[in-house]
Amino acid sequence: MSEVYEPTLIAFCCKYCAYAAADLAGSMRLSYPSNVKITQVPCTGRVDIIHLLKAIENSADGVYVAGCMEGDCHFVSGNLKARKRVEYVKKTLTELGIEPERVEMFNLSSAMGPRFAEIAIDMTDRIKKLGPSPVKRGDT
Amino acid sequence: MIVADRKPLNEILDMVKRCNRILVVGCKGCVTVCNVGGLKEVQILATSLKIARKIGGFPLVVDEMVLERQCDTEYIAIIKETVTDYDAVVSMACGVGPQFLSEAYPEQKFYPAVNTTFFGGAVSHGIWEERCAGCGTCVIHYFDGLCPVARCSKSLLNGPCGGSDHGKCEISREVDCIWDKIVRKKVEQGRLDDLLDVVPAKNWQSARDGGPRRSRREELIQNG
Incomplete structure (x- = not known):
């Protein structure tokens, strides 16, 4: 029997939007892949470059940040800062020979439970297509 | 302040390609203020190097440290006991740092992780401009x-x-x-x-045209 590759994804979710949207997705009985491990943050502005890189270093196959819609950040511009940090990490991954698509930024509101599930499904599919992280391959 | 830019990762990886264990040492002076060689940047560089080497199947042990300043011998003395525990030390200070370290510990190899660019200031967040030559x-x-x-x-x-x-x-x-x-x-x-x-x-002898410069303040000099 062939082994099915199940990637590990880390999602940094803002408590005001994406995390609440995940709650809503649950209430709506929407299913999304269990590959996604959610970390709640008070605002995506709290997510630093080092958090994303550490996730990659520790063999996460994909990492994403899910914050409020642009213009709706509870702390005015945390989500905009997070987007720039995600871009920085994408560039760093490119320099390191890792696919930058493994890191992504999403914006959604707390009312978008179905969108939360859709993002989790899309990111999991994307990472499955990319295969295991080269860091993980180096580990073995 | 002295403004610097981090070197490309590939360049730093090439410097440490034969090392198994290195120390990345930052500086809390100018390079912290211009977000190039402070605590955060030391962590980012250390993690990036570890990722690259994991991919290559040749893992690298990276310790991290940030000194108060690398341009003062009294702060450099802090790493005296541990500096030889590593195959090399990567300095994230301006060009002064690796040289002071190198002079203090002739038995160790020191590599610069940043390109020192100019004396300047931040005109806005993330943008620095030259102001002094x-x-x-x-x-x-x-x-x-x-x-x-x-x-x-x-x-x-x-x-x-x-x-x-x-x-x-x-x-x-x-x-x-x-x-x-x-x-x-x-x-x-x-x-x-x-x-x-x-x-x-202008008399350029006080600039680099007069050779390496030295500033001497008699009232501050101790022990003769």
Whole structure:
């Protein structure tokens, strides 16, 4: 029997939007892949470059940040800062020979439970297509 | 402050390619302020190097440390006991740091992780500009606080030249013509006649033309 590759994804979710949207997705009985491990943050502005890189270093196959819609950040511009940090990490991954698509930024509101599930499904599919992280391959 | 940019990762990886264990050491001085070699940047570089080496199947042990300053021997002494535990030390300070470290610990290899670029300041978040050339003889009193030595592409003391184009320098649309600013300021202050005085030729011996420089303050020197 062939082994099915199940990637590990880390999602940094803002408590005001994406995390609440995940709650809503649950209430709506929407299913999304269990590959996604959610970390709640008070605002995506709290997510630093080092958090994303550490996730990659520790063999996460994909990492994403899910914050409020642009213009709706509870702390005015945390989500905009997070987007720039995600871009920085994408560039760093490119320099390191890792696919930058493994890191992504999403914006959604707390009312978008179905969108939360859709993002989790899309990111999991994307990472499955990319295969295991080269860091993980180096580990073995 | 001294402004720097981090070197490309590949360049740093090449420096440490034969190492198994390194120390990345930052500095809490200028490079922390310009977000290049402080605690965060040390963590980012260390993690990036570890990721790259994991991928290559040749893992690297990276320890992290940030010194108060790398341009003072008393702070450098903090790593005395551990500096030889590593195959090499990567300094994230300006060019002064790895040299002070190298002089203090001749038995160890020190590599620079940043390119030291200029003396300047942050004009806005994330953007730094050159303001001082460190020429050793300040002349900005002639120009109402604006320095043509550092900010004119030709370091003209009697400008502007014919390359001034609507407030921009001919070398790039992103570079302001400092002589345009000097003239405008003189006009605004009604002192344009100041510019009729020819500024005498500058003695560049106090700049790098006189060789490496040293500053000596007798009142501060201890132990003879």
